[in-house]
Each structure stands twice: as C-alpha cells, then as structure tokens.
Amino acid sequence: MASYLLPADGLLPKWLLFVSIVSIANSVQAYISLKGTREVYAGPAPPPLPSGIPKRTVAATQESTSPVTPLSARTFGTWTALSCVIRLYGAYNIHDKLVYELCIWTYVIAFAHFTSELFVFRSARIGRGIAAPMAVATGTLTWMLLQWGAYVN
Template sequence: MLATLRGWLAVVAVMAFGNTLQCFRNHDFLAERLYTGTPELVNGLQARLFGMWTLLAAVVRLYCALDITNKSLYYITMSSFVLALGHFLLETFVYQTAALDIGVITPIIVSGVSLVLMVVGLWYLEPAGSDQRYQDRDVDTKLLLEQEMLRARKKRT
C-alpha cells in the first residue's frame, strides 16, 4: 500500500509542478480553467501567489513520496490535501468564484482521493510494536533516574 501511495504522491507532485509553471507563465490560465465564476478577479499577483502555494504543496508531496515513513512529513502532506480540498470547496460553494466544471472537479477529486489514501496509509505506516524504540528510551530514562537517586541516597548516608 505504501509503495502505491508513494507513486500516487509523486504523480500528484509532478502535476502540481506543471500547474505552477502555468501560473507563472500565463495568469489567464487561472481565469480560464479554475476561477471561471469571477474571472475578472484573477490578476498576475493572484496567479503568482497561487503558483507559489502550488509549488510549496508539490515540494512537500514529493518529499513525502521519497520519505513516506517520516510521520511529521506525512501529516504535513495530509494537511496540504485538507487545505487544497477546503480551498476548492469554499471557492466553489461559498465564495462562488469557481464554477463546478472540469477545472475545479479535478483538484477536488485528486485532493479528496489523496486524503482518503493517506488516511488508509496510516494503517500501514506504523506496524504494531514499532514504537518499541520509544518504550526502550523511556525505560533507559527511568533506569538512569533510579541510579541517580541511589547515588544521592548514598551521599546522604
């Protein structure tokens, strides 16, 4: 499952790199494909900002694909999909700046499917008993504390 998820994340990251290039190359791309509800609101600054946001998401997702077992990175990547899904749903149904067409449906589906896959991937991310190293560290810490307490008692007597 994790191998499949890694591949999926890599493909999604590559698609995001492509979208980033489109945002920097031609800001009309957003008005024509994404924010078709109010295309007059799209300008160069907004397109570049969206491009940087997409680039950041692409980098995070690519790093997660490369290091899928890094839990912090895994949760950050999941958060990027939550933010993307929330953004497109809000722009479509609340702010009505994006019409429900292929340009919006695609990122909603991709972020939704990615989020579901990552939630399922959590079951495979950490097999039972893999937190043993943390338990061992806790035992070592307790042992050191007990030894220090014994030394302190010996000094008092």
C-alpha cells in the same frame, strides 16, 4: 538506477510523486499564463446570452467572470509549488509520521480552499477546471487516511 528515482514501495508514494510532478507544471503555468488558473477559478456563471450570439463572444464573456489577476495566479503558483515540495518529501519519506501528517495537511488545506472557493466565495464553479483539483484533494486525502497504518508505524 530507477530504484533511486522512485519512492518507497506501494502505489501511494508513487502517486504523491506523480502529483508533485504535475504540480510543478501547474506552478510554471500559473506564472506564464492566466488561462489554466482562470479555468479553475472561473467565477460565477455568466448570465445566459440571447441566441444567435457568436461562440467567441460567449467564451470572452465567460472568461471575463474570472476574478484571477496576474498577481493571484502567481500567488496560486507559489502555493502550489510549496505544496509540491511537501508532497515530494511525503513520497520519499512516507514512513516518517511528521512528513506523512504534513502531506495530509496539504490535502486538507487544498480541499478546504477549493470547497470554499466553490461554495462560499463563488470564485469557482462546477466544471472541468475545479473537478481535477477537487478529485485529487479528496481522493488523495482519503487514500492517505486509509493507508496510515500501512506506512506510519
């Protein structure tokens, strides 16, 4: 029975399935809370505060620099869900050239988006929140390009 649930042989299709499952959780989280999305889009670094300020004041100041609104979080959740669907198709149709290309494009768009938010628009900053999506976008995009010939005929 597990053979029906798992995608094609190889690690890449299983990775695409894993990323899709995590993306579903991220999409749901974006709809019910701003916390995770604000961690990714933390905004510009706040100015340094004088010493002696309580930690909770520092945390509140850092959170307040995030440009995330309830609408932008839900939009991000919807975008993530759409990418998840395409990547699920990629996991189960890894040998289909068109599906493989569409899956690659989801990572190109994600990489371009996160890079522009980090360096152009400055709605994100170097840290834990942006590190995971950047690593997944960069790593998976590179992996898919390198494995093209192994999966696409």
